[in-house]
Amino acid sequence: xxxxxxxxxxxxxxxxxxxxxxxxxxxxxxxxxxxxxxxxxxxxxxxxxxxxxxxxxxxxxxxxxxxxxxxxxxxxxxxxxxxxxxxxxxxxxxxxxxxxxxxxxxxxxxxxxxxxxxxxxxxxxxxxxxxxxxxxxx
Numbered sequence: 001x002x003x004x005x006x007x008x009x010x011x012x013x014x015x016x017x018x019x020x021x022x023x024x025x026x027x028x029x030x031x032x033x034x035x036x037x038x039x040x041x042x043x044x045x046x047x048x049x050x051x052x053x054x055x056x057x058x059x060x061x062x063x064x065x066x067x068x069x070x071x072x073x074x075x076x077x078x079x080x081x082x083x084x085x086x087x088x089x090x091x092x093x094x095x096x097x098x099x100x101x102x103x104x105x106x107x108x109x110x111x112x113x114x115x116x117x118x119x120x121x122x123x124x125x126x127x128x129x130x131x132x133x134x135x136x137x138x
Contacts, residue, residue, distance in 0.1 A: 027111060029104075030103060030104060030105075030111070031073075031100075031101045031102065031103055031104060031110070031111040032101055032102055032103075032104050033101055035101055035102040036099070036100070036101055036102075037099075037100055037101065037102045037110050038097065038098070038099050039057060039059045039070055039072070039097070039098045039100075039110065040059065040095075040096070040097045040098075040118070041057035041058045041059035041060065041070065041095070041096065041098075042057055042058050042093060042094070042095055042096075043055060043056070043057050043090050043091065043092055043093065043094045043095075043096060044056045044057060044058050044069060044092060045092070046087075046090050046092075048077055048087045049077070050076060050077060051076055052073050052074060052075065052076060053073075053074040053075065053076070053077055053080055053085075054071055054072065054073055054074070055071075055072045055074065055090060055096075055098075055112070055115070056069055056070065056071050056072070057069070057070055057072065057096060057098065058070075068108050069108065070098075070108045070109065070110065071107075071108065071109045071110075072098045072100060072109070072110050072111075072112040072115070072130075073109065073110070073111050073112060074112045074115070074130040075130060080130070085130075090115075090117070094117060094118075095117070095118035095119050096115055096116060096117055096118055097115070097116040097118060098110060098112050098114070098115050098116075098130075099112070099113050099114045099115075099116075100112040100113050100114075100130075101113070112130040113130065114130055115130045
C-alpha cells in the first residue's frame with residue numbers, strides 16, 4: 001500500500017515539475033537574435049523576481065525627443081547573484097546602457113545581454129553580464 005502511494009506521489013511530483021518547466025519561455029519564442037538593440041536611459045523600476053529579473057528604463061529617442069519606458073529581461077535572480085548582481089545593484093535614477101535583442105511582438109522590450117552603469121550606481125562603467133537565456137540551446 002505504501003509503495004503504491006509513494007509511486008502516485010512521485011508521479012504527481014514529476015508531472016508538476018514538467019508543467020513548471022514548460023511554463024518557461026525560450027529566447028527564440030519571444031526575442032529576435034537578428035535584431036540587436038542598444039538602449040541608454042534612466043532606471044525607473046527593478047523587479048527582482050523569478051523566473052527573470054526585469055529592469056525598466058526611460059529611453060529618449062534622439063530623433064523625435066519622445067521618451068518611452070522600455071523593459072529589459074535579464075537572467076534569474078540566482079544566476080545574476082553568481083555574476084555579482086545584488087538587489088540594490090541598480091537604483092531608481094541610475095543611468096545605464098543595455099545591449100540586447102528586440103521582442104518579436106514589437107513591444108518596447110529587450111532581452112538584455114549586458115548592462116553597463118553609466119555614471120552613477122555602485123559600479124560605474126562596469127559591464128555586468130545580464131544574460132537571461134541560452135540562445136544557442138533554443
